[in-house]
Structure formats: structure tokens, C-alpha cells
């Protein structure tokens with residue numbers, strides 16, 4: 488696990504003035520990676536690092552030779568050379584020492600008084616003038632189910648007598664999702680059509696989903712992979728994780744209820760999932776780690792899911808928020824309305840445990856693979872990470888500014904997820920946001 492080091496020093500200030508403003512998601516202590524190009528252009532995609540309201544264009548940094556002959560470490564030189572492509576995969580395929588060396592070089596170059604300031608200043612692009620792609624070429628996507636509060640709330644609706652299945656406390660439950668339909672913030676998609684069966688109906692019918700939902704999740708990008716047949720141990724698990732982002736795992740609850748037994752979610756989940764453009768590195772998150780612990784009356788994780796470092800600081804203090812802006816609210820000029828707030832700290836399983844469990848059977852992970860944490864719901868009612876939970880299955884409607892109500896999502900609704908970390912004695916870092924919009928069904 489990463490140590491807190493000079494790159495996290497709260498006293499650091501950048502010569503990019505917007506990075507020093509309080510409340511910015513992207514101070515110099517953050518330095519997340521993404522992939523961008525000029526808005527509306529047909530340019531090649533290029534890697535960028537968010538700083539304040541700007542993007543440091545890594546292709547321009549390489550082309551300009553800004554760091555040529557200046558980097559003390561060969562690791563940083565090699566890592567910088569992996570930033571010239573059109574996705575984060577080459578950088579992700581390196582290792583934690585390389586990512587760390589590059590972060591240090593960027594931190595030093597972006598600090599007030601840095602000798603590279605003028606040359607790096609020529610490599611800035613305003614975030615307002617950029618568009619983004621999914622930051623990595625995602626080979627495989629796995630979605631987990633790590634919030635016991637979500638699992639219990641959902642289980643109660645699908646199986647009132649038996650909400651939490653007995654394996655939940657032992658196995659980090661997951662399913663293999665689909666990467667082809669993962670989009671970046673700004674994604675819109677038609678309401679999915681599928682088979683559903685009303686409880687009182689004799690037979691199923693096909694049509695647009697009537698119970699559309701979002702899921703407030705943390706996305707976990709795998710960096711270094713492992714060879715088939717070579718499990719990743721808990722001790723090494725975090726070295727294989729590049730960073731975290733925000734993920735909305737859109738869900739059609741009526742399709743899900745009819746299809747999910749016996750093999751789990753299928754068409755209820757694979758029509759769209761949306762990630763935030765910026766990936767916050769594991770090193771940037773070092774100051775915001777928390778102990779992982781289980782209630783004493785719960786089973787403790789089996790040895791292959793346990794380590795001293797995981798107990799001491801396996802969890803993340805990451806605040807999460809979901810907001811809605813309906814088409815009507817947009818027309819009325821009403822701001823997005825918060826629906827729920829929670830924290831990744833409530834997760835029943837840690838990121839390291841997901842990596843160790845996913846590979847214990849010999850399954851190989853590859854750079855750019857994405858894990859979803861599963862919907863993050865906290866213990867309180869206002870901390871629910873899906874509308875299914877907030878409205879008790881569509882029965883207790885949410886009231887919105889402008890007079891509308893919601894049981895499930897309506898066409899034109901935009902859902903926005905935000906996340907940030909803050910702690911006394913540190914500089915707040917943010918994840919930006921992920922927005923996505925549900926469009927009317929097509930083809931029926």
C-alpha cells in the first residue's frame with residue numbers, strides 16, 4: 488500500500504491557479520488520469536492529467552520534451568513514454584513503482600516555482616474545451632455486490648423471507664458484466680426493452696422496462712495483470728489496481744426480477760454502464776484510507792481474503808452522492824437535486840479482497856479491466872444508492888423541485904454521480920462527476 492509522501496503535502500500549491508482554489512476536485516495533490524481531445528474535434532485521443540480547471544496534455548508534454556534530461560528516475564521516463572497512446576492501457580500495464588515515479592515528476596513540475604512551469608504551461612487545455620472517452624480499453628468488466636445494506640434492501644424486495652443469502656458473508660459476490668456498452672460521462676441510451684412478468688400475470692410479455700434505475704458505484708481499474716493460474720494474494724492485491732472512478736451501473740429492475748434466477752443479471756444490466764472520465768490513482772487516495780473491520784457477530788474473512796494491511800487500512804473514506812435532473816427541471820432551469828449521499832467506507836468487502844477473490848481460482852486480470860463495487864448504500868435510509876431502495880420498490884415516491892415525483896426513472900432523466908475525499912489536515916480531492924441520460928425506448 489502507498490505511503491503518504493511529499494505529493495500529498497497539504498502545503499503544496501500549483502502555478503496553475505485554479506488548482507489552489509478551495510473546493511476544486513483537482514488540486515495538485517490529486518493528479519488523476521483521463522483521455523481527452525478538443526471538444527467537437529476529430530483529433531486523436533490523448534492522455535491528460537486534471538489540474539484545477541485545466542488538463543495537462545501528456546502528448547504535448549512528450550512532444551515538447553519538457554522533462555527530457557530532467558527526470559532523476561528511469562522509472563518516470565519509462566512511465567511518461569507510456570502516456571503517448573489513445574488509452575491508459577499502456578500506462579496501466581506498467582507497475583506501481585512506475586506510476587508513483589510519474590506522479591512525483593508531475594507533482595514537482597506543477598508546483599509553484601517549478602523550472603518546467605513555462606514549458607508545461609504550453610501543454611494545458613481547458614477542461615471546458617475538452618471531450619472525453621472511456622479512459623481505458625476495457626477488456627473485461629466484473630460487477631460486485633459489496634454493500635451489505637444494498638444487498639439486504641434489495642434482497643428484501645426480491646425475497647422478503649430470505650433477504651441475505653448465506654454465502655454473502657463469505658464470498659465477495661459478483662457476476663461478469665459486459666464491456667461493449669460502457670460509456671463515459673455524457674452517455675445517453677434508449678430505455679431497454681425486454682421480457683418481464685408481472686407477479687399476477689400468467690405469462691411474460693416484452694416491452695420497454697417500467698422500472699428503470701441507476702446504481703451508485705465505485706469503478707476499480709486494474710493496472711498490472713496476472714498470468715493465468717497465478718492468483719494475486721492479499722499482500723500484493725493493491726499493487727495491481729491503477730485507480731478508482733465513479734460508475735453508474737444502470738439497471739432495469741423488472742427485467743432483472745424475471746431473469747436473475749438461476750444465473751444472475753443478464754439483459755437487465757448490459758445495455759449501458761457509465762464511468763467518470765478521470766481515474767484517481769491509488770496513491771492519491773493514500774491519506775483517505777480507513778481500517779477494515781467486520782461486526783463481531785459476522786464471520787471473519789477466510790485467510791486468503793485477510794491481511795494485516797487490509798485490516799489496518801483496507802477501506803476508503805470516499806464520500807459519494809447521486810443527483811437527478813429531469814427534463815422538466817432542465818427546462819425550468821432547476822439545478823440537479825441530491826437523491827442520496829453515502830460513503831464507500833460502508834463496503835462489506837475491500838478493493839484488495841475483490842482482486843484476491845477474483846483471481847483465487849487462477850483467473851487472469853488484464854490492464855484496463857474494470858470492476859464495479861456494486862451499489863453503495865449506507866446504513867441510513869437517505870444513504871441508498873438506487874431508486875429501488877429510496878422508493879421501496881416504486882411505492883414511496885420521491886418529491887422533486889418543480890413538483891414532479893419519481894418511483895423509477897422517466898425518459899429524459901439525467902443522473903449525476905459525484906465523489907470526493909476530505910479529511911482534516913489534508914487537501915480535499917474529487918472524482919469529478921459522471922452524468923448519463925435515459926432516452927425513450929426505440930423499436931417497439
Ligand code: MN
Pocket residue numbers: 630631702704736859861862
Ligand atoms: Mn451493479
